[in-house]
Amino acid sequence: MRSQGKTFTDIAQQLGVSTGCLINWSRKYRFQIQNFRAVELENLRSKLISTSEARARALSEELQRVQQELKKRSLEDIPTARLYSLEESLRRQVIQELGEMQFTSSTRDIPGDEYVEQVQDWKP
Numbered sequence: 001m002r003s004q005g006k007t008f009t010d011i012a013q014q015l016g017v018s019t020g021c022l023i024n025w026s027r028k029y030r031f032q033i034q035n036f037r038a039v040e041l042e043n044l045r046s047k048l049i050s051t052s053e054a055r056a057r058a059l060s061e062e063l064q065r066v067q068q069e070l071k072k073r074s075l076e077d078i079p080t081a082r083l084y085s086l087e088e089s090l091r092r093q094v095i096q097e098l099g100e101m102q103f104t105s106s107t108r109d110i111p112g113d114e115y116v117e118q119v120q121d122w123k124p
Contacts, residue, residue: 002026003036031106038103056097063090 001011008019008026015022026033049055066087073080 002033003040005037005040031104034104052097052099056094059090059094059097063087063094066090 001014002008002022008022011022012019045052066083070080070083070087073083
């Protein structure tokens with residue numbers, strides 16, 4: 001419920017437990033809650049504005065069209081400068097859409113040979 005953005009008060013009323021108990025559970029399961037929240041936000045984002053992959057593909061197609069047009073242009077042509085600017089803008093947007101995914105694990109879940117004495121964030 002916390003990963004879905006519900007308040008401690010709402011959860012306490014629904015489950016019939018104290019908010020103090022919920023705060024303790026929240027501390028104990030903070031990594032799982034954080035990861036579930038990331039999944040919830042990813043699902044919402046996908047529903048509202050498509051997936052990162054779909055947006056990146058659309059941007060990539062637009063970038064390819066700009067690049068094809070640039071091949072036809074000479075460097076002295078003023079609109080060419082605008083096309084180079086558009087190309088760079090699209091490239092940055094593709095990179096932003098593809099961004100790095102990050103997950104969090106409790107140190108007790110990390111294999112011994114990978115263990116570092118702190119919480120580890122990892123990117124697939």
